[in-house]
Amino acid sequence: MPETWYLVAVLVIVFTITVGLRSVPFVVLGPLRGSAFVTAMARWMPAGLLGVLAAGTLLGAAGTGGEHLLPALCAVAVTVLVHLCLGRRTLLSVGAGTTTFLVLVNLF
Amino acid sequence: MNQRTSTAVPSGTPIAEIGAGVRASLAAGLGMVPLGVAFGLMVVQAGLPWWVAPALSVAAFAGSLELLLVGMVATATPLAAVALTTFLVNFRHVFYAVSFPLHVVRHPLARAYSVYALIDEAYAVTAASSERWTSWRLLSLQIAFQVYWVGGGLVGVLLASLAPGRIEGLEFALCALFVTLTLDACRGRAQVPSLLLAGTCFTAALVIAPDSALFVGLLLFVLALVGRYLLTGRRTTSDA
Numbered sequence: 001m002p003e004t005w006y007l008v009a010v011l012v013i014v015f016t017i018t019v020g021l022r023s024v025p026f027v028v029l030g031p032l033r034g035s036a037f038v039t040a041m042a043r044w045m046p047a048g049l050l051g052v053l054a055a056g057t058l059l060g061a062a063g064t065g066g067e068h069l070l071p072a073l074c075a076v077a078v079t080v081l082v083h084l085c086l087g088r089r090t091l092l093s094v095g096a097g098t099t100t101f102l103v104l105v106n107l108f
Numbered sequence: 109m110n111q112r113t114s115t116a117v118p119s120g121t122p123i124a125e126i127g128a129g130v131r132a133s134l135a136a137g138l139g140m141v142p143l144g145v146a147f148g149l150m151v152v153q154a155g156l157p158w159w160v161a162p163a164l165s166v167a168a169f170a171g172s173l174e175l176l177l178v179g180m181v182a183t184a185t186p187l188a189a190v191a192l193t194t195f196l197v198n199f200r201h202v203f204y205a206v207s208f209p210l211h212v213v214r215h216p217l218a219r220a221y222s223v224y225a226l227i228d229e230a231y232a233v234t235a236a237s238s239e240r241w242t243s244w245r246l247l248s249l250q251i252a253f254q255v256y257w258v259g260g261g262l263v264g265v266l267l268a269s270l271a272p273g274r275i276e277g278l279e280f281a282l283c284a285l286f287v288t289l290t291l292d293a294c295r296g297r298a299q300v301p302s303l304l305l306a307g308t309c310f311t312a313a314l315v316i317a318p319d320s321a322l323f324v325g326l327l328l329f330v331l332a333l334v335g336r337y338l339l340t341g342r343r344t345t346s347d348a
Contacts, residue, residue: 007163009187013191014177017194017198021201022226025201037337038203040333041337045333047290050289050293051306052306052322053290076283080287090288094288
């Protein structure tokens with residue numbers, strides 16, 4: 001188990017950076033609001049950034065040796081299908097995907 | 109109070125406004141509670157002290173980052189990597205200020221809380237609705253979100269202590285969440301270039317730095333977008 005000072009340091013770092021990212025734009029973005037750069041980044045960033053996070057966590061779930069790669073890919077497929085076919089209800093899609101992974105990993 | 113009160117009456121009594129805020133929080137809250145429970149379970153299963161769950165939910169109040177941090181903290185990842193991951197994963201929050209209705213909140217403390225609690229869900233609900241936001245309504249929405257999230261985490265911690273023994277595979281909830289968020293972020297062909305860039309950057313990161321592919325991939329992607337802006341962005345955005 002990590003030491004307490006390490007955990008406290010993590011909390012302080014995470015708090016400072018997150019609140020900074022949420023608050024500084026209200027001060028700084030005022031003049032930049034609607035600038036071409038900010039508009040372009042706001043439009044381009046979310047999809048790709050979330051895609052990288054999805055790919056990274058997929059590899060994490062697959063395991064270091066890739067032993068759970070097949071269950072992970074099946075579970076992603078279920079998540080995508082449920083999300084697109086059953087009306088983009090996040091809870092339902094995440095639940096279906098996670099259940100698929102849990103069942104595949106624990107039964108086989 | 110009927111369903112239409114929220115749009116028909118722009119600003120009612122504080123109690124009516126709080127009711128409207130809580131009602132607006134319910135749909136997203138339905139997703140936050142189970143994810144919070146999964147987060148609490150993961151904290152205990154990763155071998156971390158139980159208080160890390162509520163402490164992280166107060167310090168960060170950012171679901172996806174917290175779920176990501178559980179694994180990093182459990183393996184004592186260097187603080188610099190924690191800081192950079194936090195910066196990159198939460199960087200999207202920078203863009204929320206553009207449309208978040210913070211101007212309705214007057215009291216300095218309330219403003220500070222509203223900025224602190226500007227999570228994905230708060231941004232999404234306010235961006236998607238045509239309601240007229242008031243201070244009471246916006247704050248009750250955000251406080252309700254934090255109650256769902258911290259409460260869910262505590263329930264997860266409790267469940268893990270009642271039923272010890274690792275449930276393998278629970279961490280997949282995070283991957284599934286990112287998959288659905290990616291799908292929601294790219295409706296239409298306009299996002300295809302960003303997705304291709306992201307795919308290329310992540311693949312490159314896997315080759316360059318297989319041990320920290322996620323972090324290097326995010327960094328490369330942001331750099332690639334800046335490059336894309338310098339090459340083409342000025343022209344296309346000035347047309348838009």
